Amino acid sequence: MSQPLDKLKTSPFQRQLSIAKTSLNIGKNWAKSSVGGLLLSKEQRAIQKHQLLQEQADYLVSELGKLKGSVVKVGQMLALYGEHFLPKEVLNALHTLDASTTPLAWQVIEHSIRQELGDRIDDFDIERTPLGTASLAQVHKAVHKFTGRQVVLKVQYPNVANSINSDLAIFKNLLKITNAVPQTKALDDWFYEINHLLHKEVDYRLEANTTKRFARYLADDERYIVPTIYDNYSTDRLICMSFEAGVSLNDESLTTLPQSRKNALGHAAIEIVLRELFEWGEMQTDPNFGNYLVRHEDGIDKLVLLDFGAIKQFDEHLLTIAKGLIQAGYQQDKTLMMSAMTGYPFFDHLNGKPKSDMAEVFLMACEPFAKPSTLDSQRLDDTGSYRWAGSDLYARVMAHAKQGMQSLEFSLPPKEMMFISRKFIGAYALLVALDARTDGDALMAPFMTAQTAKTDTLT
Numbered sequence: 001m002s003q004p005l006d007k008l009k010t011s012p013f014q015r016q017l018s019i020a021k022t023s024l025n026i027g028k029n030w031a032k033s034s035v036g037g038l039l040l041s042k043e044q045r046a047i048q049k050h051q052l053l054q055e056q057a058d059y060l061v062s063e064l065g066k067l068k069g070s071v072v073k074v075g076q077m078l079a080l081y082g083e084h085f086l087p088k089e090v091l092n093a094l095h096t097l098d099a100s101t102t103p104l105a106w107q108v109i110e111h112s113i114r115q116e117l118g119d120r121i122d123d124f125d126i127e128r129t130p131l132g133t134a135s136l137a138q139v140h141k142a143v144h145k146f147t148g149r150q151v152v153l154k155v156q157y158p159n160v161a162n163s164i165n166s167d168l169a170i171f172k173n174l175l176k177i178t179n180a181v182p183q184t185k186a187l188d189d190w191f192y193e194i195n196h197l198l199h200k201e202v203d204y205r206l207e208a209n210t211t212k213r214f215a216r217y218l219a220d221d222e223r224y225i226v227p228t229i230y231d232n233y234s235t236d237r238l239i240c241m242s243f244e245a246g247v248s249l250n251d252e253s254l255t256t257l258p259q260s261r262k263n264a265l266g267h268a269a270i271e272i273v274l275r276e277l278f279e280w281g282e283m284q285t286d287p288n289f290g291n292y293l294v295r296h297e298d299g300i301d302k303l304v305l306l307d308f309g310a311i312k313q314f315d316e317h318l319l320t321i322a323k324g325l326i327q328a329g330y331q332q333d334k335t336l337m338m339s340a341m342t343g344y345p346f347f348d349h350l351n352g353k354p355k356s357d358m359a360e361v362f363l364m365a366c367e368p369f370a371k372p373s374t375l376d377s378q379r380l381d382d383t384g385s386y387r388w389a390g391s392d393l394y395a396r397v398m399a400h401a402k403q404g405m406q407s408l409e410f411s412l413p414p415k416e417m418m419f420i421s422r423k424f425i426g427a428y429a430l431l432v433a434l435d436a437r438t439d440g441d442a443l444m445a446p447f448m449t450a451q452t453a454k455t456d457t458l459t
Contacts, residue, residue, distance in 0.1 A: 368428075
């Protein structure tokens with residue numbers, strides 16, 4: 001773990017100054033390399049440029065990680081959506097923001113906890129080394145002295161909530177200076193949506209209530225564990241919840257599980273995504289592996305769901321479109337898919353070959369939810385289940401998406417669709433890591449039945 005930070009730059013001026021210094025250092029290094037490369041061959045200059053770009057991208061991400069807060073969140077989002085317009089070296093560096101582990105020093109965190117709990121902090125024995133760190137908060141395990149109950153305290157970094165607006169302005173200005181992304185209304189809408197989501201994410205009363213709501217959704221399903229919220233020790237900037245043991249999804253022990261157990265875990269993980277869309281109308285949009293644990297208990301493997309901050313609620317119009325896309329994907333019916341691609345300008349502006357190409361992308365992305373009989377047998381195992389790890393799905397979808405966008409001027413997809421796709425990308429990565437196999441019929445049957453019943457009622 002990195003050396004703990006003794007303080008966090010929280011004022012807009014401090015954060016702007018830090019970014020300015022970072023940009024200046026990057027500019028100086030580029031200038032030096034330009035002078036030093038005058039005597040190099042074309043091939044040597046290309047190698048030097050690649051190495052320097054990777055070094056500078058890593059440096060930029062390291063500095064962003066120290067700032068924490070919403071600057072990091074936006075960087076993480078760009079890592080997911082920058083495939084079409086950012087250099088590979090920058091993307092590689094941005095992806096490491098998810099793994100940033102630089103914690104705040106204990107004395108800073110203790111002060112923040114005391115500010116929230118007052119004398120009630122003395123009700124706990126708190127471990128000084130954090131269980132985990134993130135862009136907005138740090139998590140510490142503790143024991144409640146009077147009950148012996150193990151809990152975790154998720155405490156927000158100082159003044160993070162107050163720096164969201166200035167952070168987004170800083171990041172947008174960086175994009176403008178570097179010309180990384182066209183400055184369009186779609187980008188403005190995207191930043192507005194991120195701003196709205198981040199302000200919700202730093203409201204820990206809201207997160208506590210959302211956690212309790214998802215616990216009710218899953219109360220009768222033994223495959224899932226949602227932490228218990230302790231309201232008497234929770235505030236606007238701190239959540240006290242039950243400590244839930246489990247192993248990380250990155251733990252090598254999961255790779256040695258029998259195939260049937262990996263399949264069950266994978267089915268449970270992807271089923272939640274479908275239920276969020278088809279039943280609940282709200283989605284946890286942060287698919288970070290750190291938000292999940294696995295615990296073997298009562299003879300089954302259970303998914304521990306840890307974070308409900310990045311919740312996005314969707315209107316019925318968007319849900320109808322998303323359901324239509326997935327149902328067309330289940331049938332692997334291109335005509336049905338093209339009919340479902342309507343209702344948003346991004347879709348409505350597509351026609352001819354671009355629309356046909358994009359329909360192919362959506363059909364491919366929906367392979368795991370398709371009728372096994374509609375898929376190439378090489379995507380399936382001997383039982384007819386979809387082989388996630390052997391599918392190369394993400395790479396194929398991205399390659400086709402890039403190809404499909406070549407005939408169009410780049411535009412961002414609808415902001416709501418971006419949050420949904422972010423969740424699906426994370427879920428896909430999870431099932432690939434597990435080497436899970438899932439049955440499209442078994443996954444989709446409850447939702448196809450529910451949709452048919454709804455249609456029958458309306459008619």
